[in-house]
Amino acid sequence: MVYLSRKLRFSAMHSYRIQHWTEEKNQQVFGLCSNPNGHGHDYQLEVMVKGDWKDRTGIVVNTTDIKQVVGSIVEEELDGKFLNKENIYFREKIPTTENLLIFLWNKINRVLQDCELHRLRLHENSTLYSEKGEGDMVSLTRKYHFSAAHRLHSDKLTDSENKQLFGKCNNVYGHGHNYYLEVSVQGIPDPVTGMVTDIAVLDEIVESVVLKKFDHKHLNLDTTEFDGLNPTSEVMTQVIYQMLSPYISNLSKIGLWETENNYFEYVAPTGGEAHV
Ligand SMILES: [Zn+2]
Numbered sequence: 445m446v447y448l449s450r451k452l453r454f455s456a457m458h459s460y461r462i463q464h465w466t467e468e469k470n471q472q473v474f475g476l477c478s479n480p481n482g483h484g485h486d487y488q489l490e491v492m493v494k495g496d497w498k499d500r501t502g503i504v505v506n507t508t509d510i511k512q513v514v515g516s517i518v519e520e521e522l523d524g525k526f527l528n529k530e531n532i533y534f535r536e537k538i539p540t541t542e543n544l545l546i547f548l549w550n551k552i553n554r555v556l557q558d559c560e561l562h563r564l565r566l567h568e569n570s571t572l573y574s575e576k577g578e579g580d581m582v583s584l585t586r587k588y589h590f591s592a593a594h595r596l597h598s599d600k601l602t603d604s605e606n607k608q609l610f611g612k613c614n615n616v617y618g619h620g621h622n623y624y625l626e627v628s629v630q631g632i633p634d635p636v637t638g639m640v641t642d643i644a645v646l647d648e649i650v651e652s653v654v655l656k657k658f659d660h661k662h663l664n665l666d667t668t669e670f671d672g673l674n675p676t677s678e679v680m681t682q683v684i685y686q687m688l689s690p691y692i693s694n695l696s697k698i699g700l701w702e703t704e705n706n707y708f709e710y711v712a713p714t715g716g717e718a719h720v
């Protein structure tokens with residue numbers, strides 16, 4: 445089986461409101477997104493399909509065909525529109541990124557030929573994306589930033605082994621990074637709010653549990669989370685998962701960009717807690 449993806453872009457307006465709720469309740473649940481006049485985003489959609497490549501052509505499906513069939517759905521239904529008013533589906537459902545993905549999945553799945561839809565990812569902006577594969581689950585990922593110093597040094601290695609393995613990163617004073625942290629939750633979107641999580645609450649939890657502790661700190665010297673642990677990005681993803689999981693029941697993944705070139709990911713274990 446081969447997997448391939450194609451990106452498409454569109455722009456759309458939306459407003460998060462439940463008509464029969466009071467203004468106060470809409471503002472409380474949806475915050476700035478409840479503005480009845482709407483606001484908008486430049487969305488980026490990634491369509492990943494799967495299939496076997498054909499003997500005669502060497503391709504699964506022509507990516508320009510994907511662009512065309514998905515592009516015409518996007519053009520007709522979403523691009524340049526105020527979704528709540530100009531798309532029948534979103535008169536009933538709130539056009540959250542989660543609900544947009546469900547809408548797109550059902551439409552795209554019906555029209556693809558020579559391949560199967562595998563995964564859709566929809567970026568609302570550079571700090572929020574939602575993802576969906578087969579089944580009812582939708583995930584939502586939020587991106588956060590912190591800067592921190594660390595020294596890579598393992599107590600289980602000798603000084604010279606540490607120096608040889610970690611090189612400059614073993615510098616006795618440490619060194620630092622601009623970390624970008626991706627926190628993913630997953631679930632079935634709430635039938636009323638169209639969300640798998642309250643983003644404002646998620647932001648507060650990540651801020652108070654992780655960012656406050658790590659931002660502008662030396663991970664080896666200023667935190668207790670890495671006592672006896674080498675604060676590599678591998679270890680950090682699992683430590684951050686364990687810090688957040690007691691507060692976020694549907695936490696599914698921790699992604700960590702150490703630099704623009706180095707990315708690490710910890711996926712929540714199924715059927716048991718992780719142990720460092
Ligand atoms: Zn929005």
Ligand SMILES: [Zn+2]
Pocket residue numbers: 594613619620621
């Ligand atoms: Zn480093």
